[in-house]
Amino acid sequence: MTFVFNERDGCGKCPIRHRAICARCDDEEMELLEKTKSYVTFEAGQTIVWRGDTLKYFSSVVLGIASLSRTLEDGRTQMVGLLLPSDFIGRPGRETVDFDVTAVTDVTLCRFERKPFERLVEDLPHLSHRVMEMALDELSAAREWMVLLGRKTAREKIATFIEMIVRRDTVPTHDAPRHVLPLTREEIANFLGLTIETVSRQLSLMKKDGIITFSDRRSFVINDLAALQDATGDDADGGVII
Amino acid sequence: MTFVFNERDGCGKCPIRHRAICARCDDEEMELLEKTKSYVTFEAGQTIVWRGDTLKYFSSVVLGIASLSRTLEDGRTQMVGLLLPSDFIGRPGRETVDFDVTAVTDVTLCRFERKPFERLVEDLPHLSHRVMEMALDELSAAREWMVLLGRKTAREKIATFIEMIVRRDTVPTHDAPRHVLPLTREEIANFLGLTIETVSRQLSLMKKDGIITFSDRRSFVINDLAALQDATGDDADGGVII
DNA sequence: CGGTGTATTGATCCCGTTCAACTGTTGTGG
DNA sequence: CCACAACAGTTGAACGGGATCAATACACCG
Incomplete structure (x- = not known):
């Protein structure tokens, strides 16, 4: 495969x-x-x-x-x-x-x-x-x-990041669209201009809100893509990053 | 001229x-x-x-x-x-x-x-x-x-901005090196990811610290370039922006 | 003069940081 | 197989830097 x-x-x-x-x-x-x-x-x-x-x-x-x-x-x-x-x-x-x-x-x-x-x-x-x-x-x-x-909140940053991972995850795995975070919490924090604690908290919140589900700490499934995109703060057509 | x-x-x-x-x-x-x-x-x-x-x-x-x-x-x-x-x-x-x-x-x-x-x-x-x-x-x-x-404080942002203005102000005017802020406070805020109030406050602080002196709200003179560069948060060789 | 827009300054609030404790996982050696 | 060390991640409590809300100052222009 x-x-x-x-x-x-x-x-x-x-x-x-x-x-x-x-x-x-x-x-x-x-x-x-x-x-x-x-x-x-x-x-x-x-x-x-x-x-x-x-x-x-x-x-x-x-x-x-x-x-x-x-x-x-x-x-x-x-x-x-x-x-x-x-x-x-x-x-x-x-x-x-x-x-x-x-x-x-x-x-x-x-x-x-x-x-x-x-x-x-x-x-x-x-x-x-x-x-x-x-x-x-x-x-x-x-x-x-x-x-x-410069302008997004922690939640919007995390949502944008997840959405980016999902969007360019070119390998649409077998049945369930399972995705992998390629970065540690620290790397995500350094990418988003946050601390690891804030990254962890925001990921937990998105989990609690039912938007994503983690199988282990690195891989997850999107339950509600619309809500995710809504949380990015971008307008509908979206910013196309990379 | x-x-x-x-x-x-x-x-x-x-x-x-x-x-x-x-x-x-x-x-x-x-x-x-x-x-x-x-x-x-x-x-x-x-x-x-x-x-x-x-x-x-x-x-x-x-x-x-x-x-x-x-x-x-x-x-x-x-x-x-x-x-x-x-x-x-x-x-x-x-x-x-x-x-x-x-x-x-x-x-x-x-x-x-x-x-x-x-x-x-x-x-x-x-x-x-x-x-x-x-x-x-x-x-x-x-x-x-x-x-x-992503990582600089308000003070560092302002210092970096001023330093950038100074560095690429190609026209070394007559005697005193007087510089002009080409942007309004709002534009500076939008450039630095801050609010206009924070921009205003930090500029006042740099004035109070004796680093810069404003003649009017748009033009200023550098009193202490070393202190300014120190306040940017960059290392000595500096980030070269534009 | 007042009117309008921009900038400064003050008071308060809140989001994200900081500091700290704890949990979970993995790997290593007895 | 367990002990435990090492590390990544989570969660809680308190703090603080910058945002927000609000009042005031200043400059320009009719």
């Missing part, structure tokens, strides 16, 4: 082939990419790059989830983005990394050396257009999240 | 010629842009485009300041970006606008019809690379702002 990924397979069998930076590339262009790519994996919790490091590689997330975050001197941490399969790490034309990149789950990256990749971006319009398109989408997503961070 | 802008002048005399999307373009490319550009102005307070509208034009801000914002159903508003001269409006490859764009001051835009511009982006790599570069910078700026919105 789950997608089996094998590093030996060519790009043709890659699970993110049609969503990642290479989505628009033709066979000829794929050959160039395939020649220079390599895979690397990180265990959950490992830091992939630190803010301030000079960027050695551009990468796409193939499997797993990574996060972008910034920590203030006194330890307060804000997550500024979740990197899901097909998402891209690196800014062509910029030397350094400006946020910490961390593996949230075990992560597999498809990686390119900086210099050769920047040359490819120059040469392959299909590639650079896709990179730009993805950057613009991320920009919109970041701005949507700014609204959440 | 101030830059005199005349719509009749060619792009050669344009005040944003070397910072805007056209920064990298050569003479030949400029000719193509010049042929299709037109200028348009908006008065302070006017809405330039509404969220959801289909985008008819791509534009660069030439003079003045515009804002990007989102308003929730119940009226809560979050500003998600300030558009200063040379900043770009529009997402090549996307049909609709996803945030309200409003003129904060009187604004002059250099404007291109959507279809012809998208064709130019396809054809001129210098143009598309600059657009991508600017999008990536804005993405970083948006993420920096997410840290502010």
